[in-house]
Amino acid sequence: MCGFSGYFGSIRDGKALLERMTAAIAHRGPDEHGIFVAPDAGLGHVRLSIVGLGDGQQPMSDASGELTIAFNGEIFNYVELREELRARGRRFQTSSDTEVILHLYDEMGEDCVSVLNGDFAFAIWDARRRRMMLARDRMGVRPLFHTMHGGTLYFASEVKALLAVPGISAEIDPIALDQIFTLWAPIAPRTPFRNILELEPGHLMIADQRGVTTRSYWQPQFPDHHQASTYSDESGAAEELRALLTDATRIRMRADVPVGAYLSGGLDSSIVSALAAGMTSQGLRTFSVTFDSAEHDESAFQLEMAAALGTEHSAVACRAGDIAKVFPEVIRFTERPIIRTAPAPLYQLSRLVREAGLKVVLTGEGADEVFAGYDIFKEARVRRFCGRQPGSRIRPHLFRKLYPYLPGLKQQSPEYLAAFFGAGDEPLDDPLFSHRPRLKGTAATKLFFSGDLRAELKDYEAADELIGRLPQDFGRWHPLHQAQYLESRFLLPGYILSSQGDRMAMAHGVEGRFPFLDHRLVEFAAKLPPAIKLKGLVEKHILREATKDLLPPTIGRRVKQPYRAPDSHSFSGPGELDYVRDAMSEDAIASRGLFNEKAVAKLYEKCQARPASGFRDNAAFVGILSTQLWLQTFTGTSIGKAEAA
Amino acid sequence: MTETIKDRVKTFIIENFLFGDASYELADAASLIENDIIDSTGVLELVAFIEDQFGIAMADTDIVPQNLDSLSAIVAFVEAKAAVPVTA
Numbered sequence: 001m002c003g004f005s006g007y008f009g010s011i012r013d014g015k016a017l018l019e020r021m022t023a024a025i026a027h028r029g030p031d032e033h034g035i036f037v038a039p040d041a042g043l044g045h046v047r048l049s050i051v052g053l054g055d056g057q058q059p060m061s062d063a064s065g066e067l068t069i070a071f072n073g074e075i076f077n078y079v080e081l082r083e084e085l086r087a088r089g090r091r092f093q094t095s096s097d098t099e100v101i102l103h104l105y106d107e108m109g110e111d112c113v114s115v116l117n118g119d120f121a122f123a124i125w126d127a128r129r130r131r132m133m134l135a136r137d138r139m140g141v142r143p144l145f146h147t148m149h150g151g152t153l154y155f156a157s158e159v160k161a162l163l164a165v166p167g168i169s170a171e172i173d174p175i176a177l178d179q180i181f182t183l184w185a186p187i188a189p190r191t192p193f194r195n196i197l198e199l200e201p202g203h204l205m206i207a208d209q210r211g212v213t214t215r216s217y218w219q220p221q222f223p224d225h226h227q228a229s230t231y232s233d234e235s236g237a238a239e240e241l242r243a244l245l246t247d248a249t250r251i252r253m254r255a256d257v258p259v260g261a262y263l264s265g266g267l268d269s270s271i272v273s274a275l276a277a278g279m280t281s282q283g284l285r286t287f288s289v290t291f292d293s294a295e296h297d298e299s300a301f302q303l304e305m306a307a308a309l310g311t312e313h314s315a316v317a318c319r320a321g322d323i324a325k326v327f328p329e330v331i332r333f334t335e336r337p338i339i340r341t342a343p344a345p346l347y348q349l350s351r352l353v354r355e356a357g358l359k360v361v362l363t364g365e366g367a368d369e370v371f372a373g374y375d376i377f378k379e380a381r382v383r384r385f386c387g388r389q390p391g392s393r394i395r396p397h398l399f400r401k402l403y404p405y406l407p408g409l410k411q412q413s414p415e416y417l418a419a420f421f422g423a424g425d426e427p428l429d430d431p432l433f434s435h436r437p438r439l440k441g442t443a444a445t446k447l448f449f450s451g452d453l454r455a456e457l458k459d460y461e462a463a464d465e466l467i468g469r470l471p472q473d474f475g476r477w478h479p480l481h482q483a484q485y486l487e488s489r490f491l492l493p494g495y496i497l498s499s500q501g502d503r504m505a506m507a508h509g510v511e512g513r514f515p516f517l518d519h520r521l522v523e524f525a526a527k528l529p530p531a532i533k534l535k536g537l538v539e540k541h542i543l544r545e546a547t548k549d550l551l552p553p554t555i556g557r558r559v560k561q562p563y564r565a566p567d568s569h570s571f572s573g574p575g576e577l578d579y580v581r582d583a584m585s586e587d588a589i590a591s592r593g594l595f596n597e598k599a600v601a602k603l604y605e606k607c608q609a610r611p612a613s614g615f616r617d618n619a620a621f622v623g624i625l626s627t628q629l630w631l632q633t634f635t636g637t638s639i640g641k642a643e644a645a
Numbered sequence: 646m647t648e649t650i651k652d653r654v655k656t657f658i659i660e661n662f663l664f665g666d667a668s669y670e671l672a673d674a675a676s677l678i679e680n681d682i683i684d685s686t687g688v689l690e691l692v693a694f695i696e697d698q699f700g701i702a703m704a705d706t707d708i709v710p711q712n713l714d715s716l717s718a719i720v721a722f723v724e725a726k727a728a729v730p731v732t733a
Binding site (some may be wrong): 411447448599 | 666684
């Protein structure tokens, strides 16, 4: 796990430029750094040493000196791949996974990505063909951003490295802002930075004298709705799942440094920790976050699980005010506005891991997408159930079961429940059916957009763009699979794996590894019948079946509690920090022109007076504050002193 | 009286849910949910407002869209409940 930057094109003093670019992402690789410069191409690398500690320095060239790679991530099946390459007569100079990619590229060209099982982003300079290849892993665990400037292609693990290039500056993309305030994240390849793109998950890019081409090499695929599943036998499916998950965890334990695990107390991280604990002879270290507020805290389950596994457990307390303290740093690392504060405790958590002397942690992330764990899947099922009998006073009662932790819903009548979830009057064949309430509820935050911004966006509809990005086969999939695709292809890489994942972990030089996102497991789960993933309203049924011997019953039977953190409440109260007041002041809001300063002033007042406001108010508050911080951090202008646009 | 109730409710909605955006054309019959003006927490804020301002005790069975999902529905509901006269 590391970071890299580079360029393809003719520039002056490439070495000095690469030094600046890599310095901007030094946090990703505190152990070593290296620079490679060729005519018309350059690569820079910062290294977090995990595999091949003594001989894995990068950028790394092959024996011919014609292929050079800068690589961020891990190839978990590198041991098997190396053996296969050796059997074909290939000779290795190092023990690293990096060299394996070079050999595979030499044999297969860009198709080498098809045999890699890992979380990766890399750039290979091919001097023979005078071309640069960029690639990113299937699920989007590792980041890769790029931009064209002055005829040169620049790329890097984080945008801040691109901003080190003379002439490239940060300017917010209003459409990306609209997408964040509707979908929680920009639709890749768009980023919040105008003219700076990300390479989409499962994509590769070739840049040569003819230009730049990008193509998909992998994406989630589901069977046709009416096609009989090959996994009709539940016990057989559970057995295969267990074998795949065990192997996915096993190869993610490969490292020349100790591997720990995040333990939230929920089902997924408990399963991963249990599997990992059984694979290490040195004892597993586990890490978690605790909260003051009972509605967010899961420490009882964390301690129960840690005790059951005998792990050495450490927790960091996220107390009132802690989120506000780290939030500006969080935005510096997310590099995008966010509408929830949930990344902030994970920033604290990775710091705890680093202070404990670890660089690698396993997490349970991905299980909810792959095995249908999120409430949104259940919600869509209940909405369809209601939609089949519009006007029923009985059916909407089921909504209450979905969100026991949302006080606003408990007291509602069936009529209101049906109305809030759009149950009964929405077309069941809408491709975004599962996500409409979320999109609608989030888009309500755009109420705070300024008149100018609204005018600029008046013909734009983020949901329509999302529909336009769906694969051709989408309409033939089961509704649950459609919903899983939307989660896996957009929110997972755009928010969960980036703002809550890579960026928070790498802020402290920690690498997260995700057994549930092993592509073999993802492909297997996609073929499972929907009814054994979401059985009635029991989420991740088949996963529970496959792992029930691993966990105490109280954990194994736990209903999904979404990971959440206090939102606007974190920024109010007697200990309020000056930067919050400054960023949300009428002058600061007006000077940037993105939001309506009068409306924001009332929102600020409302959140101060009564912190427990609903989703829209919380999301708007966090979204506006993070946008203000984003502008301050990346456009280099102090809030409140910005020039009029 | 009707105008007073309507004005007060409308002001509350504009101030509390539209954050003072008086330019928003809030039609009397417009659905507050379909137009994304209130969410589930917002309904409870609205109930608290009606109880406080008009002296009405609302039963759970009163809290339905039919009574509360538009300006005109709220006004009709408050009137029908024979509200205690509003104090200035």
